[in-house]
Amino acid sequence: MIMDTFTLEGKTAIVTGCSTGLGQGICLGMAEAGAKVVGVDYVDAPETAAMIEKAGGSFLGIKANLLTIAPIQGIVDQAVEAFGSVDVLVNNAGIIRREDSINYTEKDWDDVMNINIKTVFFFCQAAARQFLKQSKGGKIINIASMLSFQGGIRVPSYTASKSGVMGLTRLLACEWAKDNINVNAIAPGYMNTNNTEQLRKDPKRSAEILARIPADRWGLPSDVAGPAVFLASSASDYINGYTIAVDGGWLAR
Numbered sequence: 001m002i003m004d005t006f007t008l009e010g011k012t013a014i015v016t017g018c019s020t021g022l023g024q025g026i027c028l029g030m031a032e033a034g035a036k037v038v039g040v041d042y043v044d045a046p047e048t049a050a051m052i053e054k055a056g057g058s059f060l061g062i063k064a065n066l067l068t069i070a071p072i073q074g075i076v077d078q079a080v081e082a083f084g085s086v087d088v089l090v091n092n093a094g095i096i097r098r099e100d101s102i103n104y105t106e107k108d109w110d111d112v113m114n115i116n117i118k119t120v121f122f123f124c125q126a127a128a129r130q131f132l133k134q135s136k137g138g139k140i141i142n143i144a145s146m147l148s149f150q151g152g153i154r155v156p157s158y159t160a161s162k163s164g165v166m167g168l169t170r171l172l173a174c175e176w177a178k179d180n181i182n183v184n185a186i187a188p189g190y191m192n193t194n195n196t197e198q199l200r201k202d203p204k205r206s207a208e209i210l211a212r213i214p215a216d217r218w219g220l221p222s223d224v225a226g227p228a229v230f231l232a233s234s235a236s237d238y239i240n241g242y243t244i245a246v247d248g249g250w251l252a253r
């Protein structure tokens, strides 16, 4: 039956950046759909753990700093040890640094590129190696951005990294589709999380942004949960290398 293809029962999902924002919404969605969730963050994630427990799900929190690729293999190994397999990876952890390009520093460039694109690639690689060992395919969901499609302003390393995420998602999908590994991305629009705090605090920018969102509201973590569950489920088995905008119509404008 068609609804059965949306279930994540029996699957284990690793979600990075799980303590707050979109990652927290995705963790809860995955758990509600039946997955065991391994949440990774450089801070503790007690709120996420409590939400999943309340929903009757299983959660393993792993503390790791994803500014480097060093912790990745250990995270995959701990997930397998705890829950027996890894079936879904959501590369959600990401940062943004705002400054005029004329003054942008090498540190702001490197930090953003390290977590937003380098870690994303090597986490995809580690997950795919695990999927190949398990011989039953797998699902990778990378979190892209409107700035995978558009230029933006004052966020050069963010735009470079998120444009890279969309391209990398296509490339990995092409290499791994034959192994039943689906690599897709979600491009959130303007969402009410820490990531956009500076924008929402600026009355002029905030009003300009809201005025161009056809849905007439900023997005919420719960808005990305459904699309993430869909891309993690077998309902999306023939979707490869696509970036779904979850943007209240921003790109359609």
Ligand code: NAD
Pocket: 016, 017, 018, 019, 020, 021, 022, 023, 040, 041, 042, 043, 064, 065, 066, 067, 091, 092, 093, 094, 095, 115, 143, 144, 145, 146, 187, 188, 189, 190, 191, 192, 193, 194, 195, 196
């Ligand atoms: P957020 O800042 O609320 O969440 C980011 C998460 O990543 C947090 O849990 C944070 O602790 C974690 N994180 C940050 N640095 C880390 C590190 N070094 N190691 C491990 N974890 C780390 O922002 P968000 O909006 O929830 O962002 C989630 C993803 O969505 C990011 O990739 C972001 O670029 C993307 N995104 C957000 C928006 C938006 O409007 N909020 C739009 C498009 C894309």
